[in-house]
Amino acid sequence: MKRSKLFIFVGLTAALFTFSSCTGGKTGTPLDASAKDATKTTQDKNREVHALLDFSDEQEREFAEKGLIAAPESLELKDEKGKVVWSQKAYSFVENADAPATVNPSLWRNTQLNHLYGLFEVADGIYQVRGYDMTNITFIKGDTGWIVFDPLMSIECSAAAMQLVNENLGERPVTAVVMSHPHVDHYGGIKGIISEEEAASRGIPIIVPEGFEEHAVSENVYAGNAMGRRAGYQYGTILDDSATGSMSIGIGMGQSTGTISYISPNDTIKQTGETRTVDGVTMEFQLTPGTEAPVEMNTWFADKKALWIAENCTGTLHNLYTLRGAQIRDGNAWAEYIMEAMTRYGKDAEVVFQSHNWPHWGNDVINRYLENTAAMYKFINDQTLMYINQGYTSDEISNMITLPESLEKNWYTRQYYGTVAHNAKAVYQKYMGWYDANPVNLNPLTPSDSAKKYVEYMGDTGEVLKKARADFDKGEYQWVAEITNVLVFADPGNQEARYLCADALEQLGYQAESGTWRNAYLSGAKELREGTTTDTALKANSSADLKKSMTPEMMMDYMGILTDSNAAQDVNLKINLNFTDTDPYLLRVDSGVLLYQKGMQADDADATLTLPRVAMFTILNKDEAKQQETIKIEGDQDILKKLTEHMVTFEYFFNIVEP
Template identity: 90%
Template sequence: MKKSQLLLSMGLAAALFALSSCAGGRSDVNLDATVKEAGKATADKNETVCAALDFSDEQEKTFAEKGLIAAPETLELKDKNGKVVWSQKAYAFVENAEAPDTVNPSLWRNTQLNHLYGLFEVTDGIYQVRGYDMTNITFIRGNAGWIVFDPLMSTECSAAAMQLVNESLGERPVTAVVMSHPHVDHYGGIKGIISEEEVISRAIPIIVPEGFEEHAVSENVYAGNAMGRRAGYQYGTFLDKSATGSLSIGIGMGQSTGTVSYISPNDTIKQTGETRTIDGVTMEFQLTPGTEAPVEMNTWFADKKALWIAENCTGTLHNLYTLRGAQIRDGNAWAEYIMEALTRYGKDAEVVFQSHNWPHWGNDVISSYLKNTAAMYKFINDQTLMYINQGYTSDEISNMITLPESLEKNWYTRQYYGTVAHNAKAVYQKYMGWYDANPVNLNPLTPSDSAKKYVEYMGDTNEVLKKAKADFDRGEYQWVAEITNVLVFADPDNKDARFLCADALEQLGYQAESGTWRNAYLSGARELREGTTTDAAFKANSSADLKKSMTPEMMMDYMGILTDSNAAQNLNLKINLNFTDTDPYLLCVDSGVLLYQKGVQANDADATLTLPRVAMFAILNKDEDQQKNAIKIEGDQDILKKLTEHMVTFEYFFNIVEP
């Protein structure tokens, strides 16, 4: 497709986009498993969004379209087995003019903008492929090749993006890779653009902020099973792409489900102001720890007056706490590092570009963009602390706090990904923890136990459902979801409770401006109607690359996580680990608790294991054949059986909206 044809096509889409409107409607309460239309309360609430926001302000749309070079007519990527791992084709329905009642019109607009995919020029020598995964992949032209920033989540996606660049701009080798932070959507596709053999043979720098690998492992391995399952709710991976299903999440269309890879970095940035000149391109790095990730960095291209702001600015409100689970982020530090970037580079910057969404051009625009984004995180941090010091609890604060009107009006500070409500809870968690100081909540019953007592006290379940139906008709969807979920946890076979809870969650999803909230609500509704999802096709094809990079300490920490210490409380072991390729360790199991010491060996050990570091995976995976082939045991020959006897296997598709 020629560029002129693309622009003409985009012009038509823009004309349709400008006609977007909201309509009214409602449906009755039918307690069955069908997907429902928007109720009157939902239609009315979405209508108020049309009146409250300036849909004639098209600066963000102009920036989203700017610099388009090439794009395929349709985009749908598959893995080697034919599974669709990424699709823009599935979102073709958003090209229609009208925002339906089942979608918050602000989120509909954001979805239309995220549906603008292809290869774009940011400025001379800097290009991005956007809309090929949740993340952007960026190509900086050097003298001989490409310096690639954040190579997406899946290898299938990054390989397709690289192919588009090669076809449009000419084939050039990768001369360096920069990974701004250790979230999987910023490194998982690296083997789609380069191999480990090439990195070694051509001495290709892989540049990261200090602490990158440690945090990549701690987030994606230690709690990886639970995060992966919860990410399915956040990203709507098992929802249909439709006006009653999954839309954009503010930082892209969602999560690709292709092959995740990893190559260990070989060049670490340790302080702000460090520079690298690679392939004729000079880069200055600014470390921003504790912001969107535990370690992260921005990059300044002085020759091009271009600031790569990583994921510290994203054209939307981001997360101080992400729904899939992660360490709490520091809103105050986030604001300070953005302001530091403004101080260091703001007076010269002519373009700011980032790992999600589109760039922003013009020095005045950039100054406002950085300041307003910083103000958003600073406001949530400070206002929450003000309320905390007045004695308000987390739930109270989340229902009280709203952004100032000046920030509410900016399209790039809208709540498409994070929300003010759950980010305020993150600030509460950071400073005060889970406890609200009410001793009633020190050690509450489990949800199932408390639900059974609620039902016992309420008496007639049918009467509760009758009242809940009436509240549903009045549009009190949050309360209906809460009370019917109590009934579900008391009796998961109560179909009327499941269906009414699903209907209430569905309406909340239709109202949500946040794509992640919409996905979570609709995913809960689907599982209440159909049961917990168990289709492995909804999981990413995670490779062993990240685990292979784990240090002995990380592997022993993970072994401790896998061990059911209560079941193993009578187990006491002392094992010398004599690694052939790294330092020795003493591994102890004391009353079922796994501990270790580096550089220590015990004369009274139950056994001594001689093994290469990677053979630890044979222990973690309980692979007896590999253990026999790779590990030499002196002493107790049954030591590995004893060590692994109480190691559990994690079930990925655990229940969320039911016990």
């Protein structure tokens, strides 16, 4: 059954902000593994947010609802094994409800807007399926088929979105794919709309900005294990979807956990102003490197007066630094490229749409939207540098900087995803690095070692916990979390410290307007109470597609990352790699450090390997049987054992809130 209208938000506009009756946090609340209610301090903090903002301003809700064509009554997607990989059904509790005390009222409102899902018309011939993954998937109608922008993160999600389009707009082939930037939620679902064989046989253009593949690999492979684990905290994948669990993250409801795929692009945009005409549709591209991604691009549809702004504008303050870990983004460049888009297209644009959240319509509205978004990133960049030049440190600046009132009260510049505090730290890191110039901090002790010394100096941990409980009752949750986490790192078995730290993090989560901060706080609380999560069902089902696109340099770089060079410091090797399908390389291991030279071979090499490029994966995976099938070795027959002996295996579920 499909619904033709979106549900109406009762009480979202004129009703007074209400709280459920919660009395948790009083002196004597037991320290145990149970989740707690919102304390009076948290309720008061959330009331302050509600008083600050104009909840009668419904423009963003109206834009989020506009153009709905169809949506299923309930949306829950599963993979072939029956695992739920995406669910809007889980968030039905936000419908027609006021914010409970355990959720920041602004974040609750944002969750309700991101819960609006289905097939929407953006403009004549432009459609979006929203709310089927963290990202929007966009369909541009050509003469014969669809040009698809940013095909989501998971195959299951993009296939379901395609089915919704087919059912309501008629079946049409995919005639091109545009991927705006190399974050996995913008390309991982591509095989849900086309196969690799179909793309090749039909010559389907897969259009990307220059540098796309390099950055897709470097971000998702080189540090992929750590990013994946940290992303679980950022996106709340270990949390329940509930009023005491995960809410939206500003740019969407969270991360799908389906199957990730990849098809190599075959058409690269190298400069702003380049155009492509595909299936009767003319597109002009604007490159925006160093903004939301290392490489990214906007797209202008002149005949439709429509601007695709990629992820450079959304319904929230975005990240100059993302909590899962990534390269620092340039707030100044971000602002400049938005202003360039205004200069190039602002006078003509009648709709701006993007890869997250909902479009904005009307030329005046669009130009304010672009200008306010640019001003937000420019302010954070410039204000942080002003404080840096006055000698303030990263932590000091993050506690000092606040947006101007006009931006602070603007719904689409609220801090649902990024925050002013951690974005200011990103600017500090970009220009100054990690060091604050205080020599005490040049080479600090490890967290565990320093924690043990703190405890030794403090003496009686029971007295510390007593004082921490008193501070908890006063609402000093950040300090309580800090001091009790010191106790946890000194002694992970200190259950009272674990539980009190969890209780403090939980209250910080209930207060957080940023969905990612809420998820991080509550994920930390959960793991302090229950231990580090090890449920592999919480991970996305990554395919080998991306790794298959790695160049020999990328594979050797990754081999270097896998190698414990300290353990291998007595290993010295020279290996000629005679690839049958690309250039030869000389691979060297010098005192355990892996180096390579393209186009080189050594007469005194320990061994020469003749192999296709993809056979390098048998080395990375230590697959001896496959190595024998695909690699011919001349010279030292034990060379691969010597090369891989000190390669490590990464543990995905490493500890975060305990040593």
